[in-house]
Amino acid sequence: MTVHIITIDGPSGSGKGTLAAKIAAHYHFNLLDSGALYRLLGLSLFQKGLLDQLDTALSQCVDCALNLNIEFKSTENSILIFLDGIDVTNTIRTEQVGEYASKVAAVPELRKALFERQRAFIQAPGLVADGRDMATSIFPEAQAKIYLTASAESRAERRVKQLQGMGLDAKISDILSNIQARDKRDMERTVAPLKPADDAYIIDSSTIGIDEVFQLMVDYINSCIK
Numbered sequence: 186m187t188v189h190i191i192t193i194d195g196p197s198g199s200g201k202g203t204l205a206a207k208i209a210a211h212y213h214f215n216l217l218d219s220g221a222l223y224r225l226l227g228l229s230l231f232q233k234g235l236l237d238q239l240d241t242a243l244s245q246c247v248d249c250a251l252n253l254n255i256e257f258k259s260t261e262n263s264i265l266i267f268l269d270g271i272d273v274t275n276t277i278r279t280e281q282v283g284e285y286a287s288k289v290a291a292v293p294e295l296r297k298a299l300f301e302r303q304r305a306f307i308q309a310p311g312l313v314a315d316g317r318d319m320a321t322s323i324f325p326e327a328q329a330k331i332y333l334t335a336s337a338e339s340r341a342e343r344r345v346k347q348l349q350g351m352g353l354d355a356k357i358s359d360i361l362s363n364i365q366a367r368d369k370r371d372m373e374r375t376v377a378p379l380k381p382a383d384d385a386y387i388i389d390s391s392t393i394g395i396d397e398v399f400q401l402m403v404d405y406i407n408s409c410i411k
């Protein structure tokens with residue numbers, strides 16, 4: 186039996202996370218939030234005092250990546266994320282941990298260390314994988330490859346709302362400059378830079394709502410996975 190793989194790549198704040206969860210629920214597929222893995226590794230390295238020693242203590246950092254003690258627990262309407270037995274679901278979504286993740290993500294050895302952990306999410310009946318290099322590096326065999334993008338300004342506005350919804354303080358100008366800096370780092374890194382796969386279906390969500398994007402995705406996926 187074919188295990189279907191759908192990849193959804195794109196920059197931060199494009200709505201990938203929300204849409205990946207909706208698509209996974211629609212098809213009853215597993216969900217991989219690969220950004221969460223980078224965030225968890227960033228947080229773990231920070232907690233161990235290793236984040237500033239990515240060059241000098243690389244093998245220790247790789248060990249930490251290979252042995253990350255994490256757990257994803259599904260509840261009725263959300264997924265709780267644990268690091269070393271502690272609930273870090275909200276902590277890993279902060280801008281600060283996003284910065285840690287972006288640093289970690291630029292190190293080829295750490296990306297390699299997370300490779301098998303991501304591949305292990307391939308389970309029947311299918312997988313929806315959300316990230317930056319899902320189609321280009323981790324799941325090149327995916328049947329449906331979506332690249333979801335949006336202008337930096339519209340992504341910043343959405344991110345502010347998302348953070349406020351979690352009770353976190355956020356200033357749009359700070360968020361916008363963070364997004365621009367992270368885009369640059371994600372797109373210009375030498376290993377697995379953020380870019381659409383050659384055969385990706387590209388959607389720009391700057392001016393269209395989530396329901397419309399969802400429908401575009403479902404129509405495309407249905408044409409790929411008959």
Ligand code: DC
Nearest residue numbers: 197219220223286287290316317318
């Ligand atoms: O999608 P996100 O904001 O949770 O991702 C956090 C960081 O991790 C972001 O800087 C990009 C990086 N990342 C990556 O390099 N590759 C992935 N597959 C997922 C995330």
